[in-house]
Amino acid sequence: MLDRKDILGIEELGRDEIETILSTAASFKEVSTREIKKVPTLRGKTVINLFYEPSTRTRTSFEIAAKRMSADAINISVSASSIKKGETLKDTALNLEAMAPDCIVVRHGSAGTPRMLAGYLDCSVINAGDGAHEHPSQALLDIFTVKERLGRIEGLHVVIVGDIAHSRVARSNIHGFTKMGARVTVCGPPTMIPPGIESLGCSVTHEMEGAVEDADVIMMLRIQLERQTKALFPSIREYSRLYGLDAGKLKRAKEGVIILHPGPINRGVEISPEVADGPWSLILDQVTNGVAVRMALFYLLLGGARE
Amino acid sequence: MRRLLLKGGRVLDPSRSVDGTYDVAVTGGRIASIRPATGEPPREEGWRVIDCTGLLVIPGLVDIHTHLREPGEEYKETIRTGAEAAAAGGFTTVLCMANTRPVNDNASVTRYIKKRAEEACGVKVLPVGALSVGLKGERLTEMGDLRDAGCVAVSDDGMPVVDGSLMRRALEYSRIFGLPVISHAEDPLLAGDGVMNEGAVSTRLGLKGIPRHAEEIMVARDIALAELTGGRLHIAHVSTRGSVELVRSAKKRGLDVTAEATPHHLALTDEMLLGYDTDCKMNPPLRTVEDRDALREGVKDGTIDTIATDHAPHSSIEKDVEFDDAACGVVGLETALGVVLSLVDDGVLTLDEAIRAMTVNPSRAVGIDAGTLEVGGAADIAIVDLEERWTVDPSLFRSRSRNTPFKGMEMKGRVMKTIVDGEVVYDREGKSS
Numbered sequence: 001m002l003d004r005k006d007i008l009g010i011e012e013l014g015r016d017e018i019e020t021i022l023s024t025a026a027s028f029k030e031v032s033t034r035e036i037k038k039v040p041t042l043r044g045k046t047v048i049n050l051f052y053e054p055s056t057r058t059r060t061s062f063e064i065a066a067k068r069m070s071a072d073a074i075n076i077s078v079s080a081s082s083i084k085k086g087e088t089l090k091d092t093a094l095n096l097e098a099m100a101p102d103c104i105v106v107r108h109g110s111a112g113t114p115r116m117l118a119g120y121l122d123c124s125v126i127n128a129g130d131g132a133h134e135h136p137s138q139a140l141l142d143i144f145t146v147k148e149r150l151g152r153i154e155g156l157h158v159v160i161v162g163d164i165a166h167s168r169v170a171r172s173n174i175h176g177f178t179k180m181g182a183r184v185t186v187c188g189p190p191t192m193i194p195p196g197i198e199s200l201g202c203s204v205t206h207e208m209e210g211a212v213e214d215a216d217v218i219m220m221l222r223i224q225l226e227r228q229t230k231a232l233f234p235s236i237r238e239y240s241r242l243y244g245l246d247a248g249k250l251k252r253a254k255e256g257v258i259i260l261h262p263g264p265i266n267r268g269v270e271i272s273p274e275v276a277d278g279p280w281s282l283i284l285d286q287v288t289n290g291v292a293v294r295m296a297l298f299y300l301l302l303g304g305a306r307e
Numbered sequence: 308m309r310r311l312l313l314k315g316g317r318v319l320d321p322s323r324s325v326d327g328t329y330d331v332a333v334t335g336g337r338i339a340s341i342r343p344a345t346g347e348p349p350r351e352e353g354w355r356v357i358d359c360t361g362l363l364v365i366p367g368l369v370d371i372h373t374h375l376r377e378p379g380e381e382y383k384e385t386i387r388t389g390a391e392a393a394a395a396g397g398f399t400t401v402l403c404m405a406n407t408r409p410v411n412d413n414a415s416v417t418r419y420i421k422k423r424a425e426e427a428c429g430v431k432v433l434p435v436g437a438l439s440v441g442l443k444g445e446r447l448t449e450m451g452d453l454r455d456a457g458c459v460a461v462s463d464d465g466m467p468v469v470d471g472s473l474m475r476r477a478l479e480y481s482r483i484f485g486l487p488v489i490s491h492a493e494d495p496l497l498a499g500d501g502v503m504n505e506g507a508v509s510t511r512l513g514l515k516g517i518p519r520h521a522e523e524i525m526v527a528r529d530i531a532l533a534e535l536t537g538g539r540l541h542i543a544h545v546s547t548r549g550s551v552e553l554v555r556s557a558k559k560r561g562l563d564v565t566a567e568a569t570p571h572h573l574a575l576t577d578e579m580l581l582g583y584d585t586d587c588k589m590n591p592p593l594r595t596v597e598d599r600d601a602l603r604e605g606v607k608d609g610t611i612d613t614i615a616t617d618h619a620p621h622s623s624i625e626k627d628v629e630f631d632d633a634a635c636g637v638v639g640l641e642t643a644l645g646v647v648l649s650l651v652d653d654g655v656l657t658l659d660e661a662i663r664a665m666t667v668n669p670s671r672a673v674g675i676d677a678g679t680l681e682v683g684g685a686a687d688i689a690i691v692d693l694e695e696r697w698t699v700d701p702s703l704f705r706s707r708s709r710n711t712p713f714k715g716m717e718m719k720g721r722v723m724k725t726i727v728d729g730e731v732v733y734d735r736e737g738k739s740s
Contacts, residue, residue: 011511088623088624088627088628089627089628089629090623090627090628091627108629109631110629110630110631110632111512111513111514111583111630111631112512112513112514112583112629112630113629113630115582115583116583116629116630130513131513131514131631132513132514132515133512133513133514134513165510168513171511171513194509194510194516195505195506195507195509195510195516196506196507196508196509196510196511197507197510199507199510199511200510200511
C-alpha cells in the first residue's frame with residue numbers, strides 16, 4: 001500500500017513508491033490476459049472519473065482498470081462552458097464528496113485543480129492530467145513499458161521531443177525517469193521549451209538529429225495543431241521537417257532504440273507512419289500497460305485498510 | 308472637540324526628521340504641540356491622556372493604491388468596511404482606484420464615493436478618477452470635472468493604457484490640473500493569458516507565465532512619454548528588477564517620476580505559488596528573489612518612493628476556483644504595516660525608511676497634504692507597538708474579504724490606535740470608539 005491519500009504528480013513520489021507501483025502493475029497485468037478479466041479486490045468501492053477535458057484513451061483506461069478490480073466506475077464529463085455557471089470548484093468537490101466515492105480521478109485543463117480538489121476531499125484523488133502540470137499515470141505506464149522492454153531504467157538516455165512547454169506528459173516523465181536513474185533530454189524549438197525546465201533535472205537541445213543519435217528511448221509528443229495560430233511554429237510542414245520522427249532521422253539512432261508516444265498520434269506530423277508502425281514502436285504496449293498501472297494505483301490507494 | 312494628549316511615545320516623523328520621545332497634544336482635530344516628554348500630567352482638566360510609553364507614534368499611514376469596490380461590488384468590500392480595514396492597519400488616508408461598477412469616470416460617481424466615505428469611520432478616502440472613459444483606453448475623461456469633484460489622481464489601474472498616444476495625451480492634459488497619472492504598466496499581449504511570473508516555478512507548476520518584460524516595456528514607454536510631455540507620472544506596483552532600474556535611471560535624469568511597490572512584492576516570491584494557492588495570485592505576479600531584493604534596494608535608495616498595498620478584495624466566488632480562473636488580487640490594508648515592520652525587524656529596511664515610504668512619500672507622490680505631524684496640521688496619527696508579535700488571522704479582518712497570502716504568518720509590529728482629525732477611529736484594546 002502507498003502511504004498517501006492521493007496521486008497528484010510524479011514530483012511528490014519517492015523512487016520506492018514508483019517501484020512499488022511498477023511491481024504491483026506487473027502482477028496485475030496478467031489479469032487482463034485471463035478469460036474472465038476481473039478480480040474482486042475492490043468490490044464495493046466507487047470511483048468517479050471526473051473529466052473536464054475530452055479524453056477517450058485515458059478515461060477508458062481508468063474505467064476499465066476500475067472495473068477489472070470490481071470497483072464501480074462512474075464517468076462524469078463536464079464541458080468547460082457548463083462549469084462557468086457559478087459553481088465554485090469547492091462546491092463541486094463537496095457535492096461529489098456527499099455521494100461518498102472512494103476515489104475521484106480528475107482531468108482538468110487548469111494546472112493545480114487536482115491538488116485543490118484533494119485539499120477539499122477526504123477521498124482519494126488521482127490526477128489524470130492537469131493543464132501543463134502533470135499526468136502521473138502516463139509517466140508511470142511509460143516507465144513500466146520501458147522497463148518491461150529494456151529490463152532497466154537506470155543509466156538510460158530518454159529524449160522527449162515536441163511541445164515541452166504545454167506538455168504535462170513531458171513534466172511527469174522528466175520527474176519519473178530522472179528519479180529512476182535515467183538521463184532526460186528535452187528537444188524542441190525554443191518557442192516550445194519553457195524557461196527553467198533544466199531545474200527539473202533534464203537538459204535541453206533544439207537539434208533533433210544529435211538528440212536522436214544518443215537516445216535509448218525517444219518519446220514523441222503530440223503536436224497540438226491549433227497552437228500554430230499562437231505562432232509557436234510557422235507551419236506544420238516546417239515543424240515536421242525539423243522535429244518530426246521519420247525513418248531518415250531514425251537511421252542515425254542506436255540499435256535497439258525504442259519509441260514511445262502518449263497518443264493520439266498525428267501521423268505524418270510528429271511521427272511518420274512507418275516509424276509509428278515499426279518494430280521499435282511501443283505505442284500500443286503503452287496502452288495495454290496503462291490499464292495495469294491504473295489497476296495498481298487503485299489497488300494501492302483503495303485496497304488497504306482505509307475502510 | 309476632544310483634547311488628546313499622547314504621552315511619552317517615541318515620535319517618528321520622517322517628513323520633519325523628528326525621532327525622539329515627545330508628548331503630542333491634539334485640540335480641535337489638529338496637532339496643538341509636540342514637546343519633549345515631561346512625565347507630568349496635563350495641568351488643566353479635560354484632556355484624554357493616552358499613555359504611549361514604549362510605543363511608536365507616527366503620522367497616520369497613507370495608501371495611494373486601494374480598490375474599495377464600491378459602487379458595484381459591495382459583496383467584496385464597501386467604502387465603510389474598506390475604511391475600517393484601513394483604520395485597523397494604521398492608515399488615515401487612502402486613495403481608491405476607479406475600476407468600480409460603474410467606473411469612476413465622471414463627477415457623479417466621484418461625489419457618490421466621497422459621500423459614502425463621509426458616512427464611514429473617518430478615514431480619509433480620496434478617489435482616483437479614471438484616465439479613460441469606462442477604462443476602455445479610447446478617450447480621455449473630463450479630468451477637470453473629476454478634480455473639482457474630489458479626485459486627486461487619474462488612472463486606468465487594473466487595465467493598462469495600451470494606446471501610447473492616449474497615454475501621451477493623458478500626461479499632457481492632466482498637467483492643467485496638476486493631477487498625477489498613475490500607470491498600470493503591462494503589455495497585455497506579452498502578458499497573454501499568463502497567471503503567474505514566468506520562470507522556473509511556472510514551468511514546474513505548468514502554469515502560464517507572465518514575463519517581466521510585459522511590465523518593463525510599458526514602464527520604459529511611460530517614462531519616455533513623461534520625458535516627452537513633462538507630465539506627472541507615478542508607476543503603480545513595480546514588481547521587477549528591470550523596472551526598478553528604469554525608474555532609477557529616469558530619476559537620475561531628473562524626470563518627475565515616482566513609483567510604488569506593494570508589501571507582498573517586497574516580502575514574497577513566486578515560490579509561494581507552489582501549492583496553487585489562489586490567494587497568492589495577483590497582477591503583477593509575485594516574482595523571484597532577485598526582483599524582490601531589487602525592490603527592497605529601491606525602497607532603501609528612494610527609487611521606490613512608496614509602499615502601497617494594491618488592496619484588492621475578492622470573495623470566495625472569485626478565489627475558491629481553478630487557479631487559471633481565479634481573480635487576481637490580495638487584500639493588504641490590515642497586514643501592510645505588520646509586513647513592513649517585519650522587514651524592519653529582519654534588518655531589510657530601517658524604521659525611518661519604512662515609515663517614510665508609508666507616510667510622507669506617498670503624500671508627495673500624489674500631491675496631497677498628509678503623512679506628516681505638523682503643529683497646526685490635521686491630527687492624523689497611528690500608534691504602533693513595535694514589539695508585539697501576532698499571527699495573521701483573516702477571519703478577524705474588518706475587510707469584507709479574506710484573500711491574503713500572509714494568512715497564518717507571524718508578524719512583528721502592530722497598530723494599537725489610529726487617530727483621524729483627533730478622533731480615535733481604531734483602538735485595538737477598546738475596539739473603535
